[in-house]
Amino acid sequence: MKKAIAITLTALALSACDRDDRSPMRRDDTAPEGERQPRGGTPTPTVEEQRGARKLSPIDQSFANEAVSGGLFEVESSKAARERGELGPMKHIATMMITDHEKANAELQTLAKKNGWELPERMADKHQRKLAEIKEVEPKDLAKTYHRLQLEEHEAAVRLFESCVKNCENPDLKTFASRNLPTIRMHLEHVKKTSPTAALAPIGKQVEL
Numbered sequence: 001m002k003k004a005i006a007i008t009l010t011a012l013a014l015s016a017c018d019r020d021d022r023s024p025m026r027r028d029d030t031a032p033e034g035e036r037q038p039r040g041g042t043p044t045p046t047v048e049e050q051r052g053a054r055k056l057s058p059i060d061q062s063f064a065n066e067a068v069s070g071g072l073f074e075v076e077s078s079k080a081a082r083e084r085g086e087l088g089p090m091k092h093i094a095t096m097m098i099t100d101h102e103k104a105n106a107e108l109q110t111l112a113k114k115n116g117w118e119l120p121e122r123m124a125d126k127h128q129r130k131l132a133e134i135k136e137v138e139p140k141d142l143a144k145t146y147h148r149l150q151l152e153e154h155e156a157a158v159r160l161f162e163s164c165v166k167n168c169e170n171p172d173l174k175t176f177a178s179r180n181l182p183t184i185r186m187h188l189e190h191v192k193k194t195s196p197t198a199a200l201a202p203i204g205k206q207v208e209l
Contacts, residue, residue, distance in 0.1 A: 056117055060173050063164045067108060067177075068119050070157055073127035074101040077134045081146045084135070089194045090143045093150065097187065104180050111172050147196035154188040 056064060078094040078101075081087060087094060112119045123131070130149050137145045161184055164177035 056173070057169045060164075060168050060170045061117075063160065063168055063177070064108070064112070064117065064173065065120055065124075066160055067164075068105070069124040069127050070153060070160070071101050071105040071108070072123040073131060073153065074098075075105065076123070077131050077146070077149065080131065080134045081142060084142055085139050087143050087146065088196075090146055090196055093190060093194055094146070096190065097150070100183055100187070104183070107180075108176060111176060115170075115172060143196040147191065147194065150191045151188075154184060154191055157184045158188055 055061075074097045078097040082091060082094045082098075109119070111117070122128075130153075134142070134146060134149065158181070161177045161181040165174060165181060168174040168177060
């Protein structure tokens with residue numbers, strides 16, 4: 001009698017194991033966390049696949065790359081210009097650029113970290129060349145050179161951010177562009193209204209704006 005009971009219990013246990021192996025929702029517990037997949041069901045995306053799904057489209061990536069490079073240039077060129085000498089009215093412009101663009105740069109980096117975007121760590125070559133120009137120009141030409149580059153960069157930045165507002169696909173990136181576009185337009189207007197020659201005019205002979 002005891003032998004019959006033992007045989008019956010063994011058979012039940014084997015039957016339960018067989019049913020468990022055929023369950024479509026049984027997970028492969030031997031796989032590392034994040035790679036376990038339900039047997040017979042839809043595979044769970046790996047960490048790499050999840051990151052790939054968050055990659056920016058070519059249009060969005062192009063905007064992000066340009067925004068990073070331009071933002072870094074604004075901060076670094078303005079710091080370099082302030083450190084080199086007296087800028088007169090352009091010193092106020094440089095201070096404003098540093099404050100506002102550091103804030104925008106940090107905002108974009110936070111979005112990139114949250115969404116897993118890949119952004120450049122350094123400015124593009126064209127901005128490296130312009131930064132070198134600020135650092136190497138003759139002191140007497142510093143204010144005029146800085147003013148010219150600020151005008152060029154902000155005209156380009158307005159077009160860049162306007163394009164993203166219209167054409168970017170990622171909602172977070174589109175919101176970033178829309179939120180910062182008014183500031184960039186304001187910068188452009190300030191640069192246009194500021195005369196770099198006033199920085200070089202001797203005391204008592206200020207140039208009328």
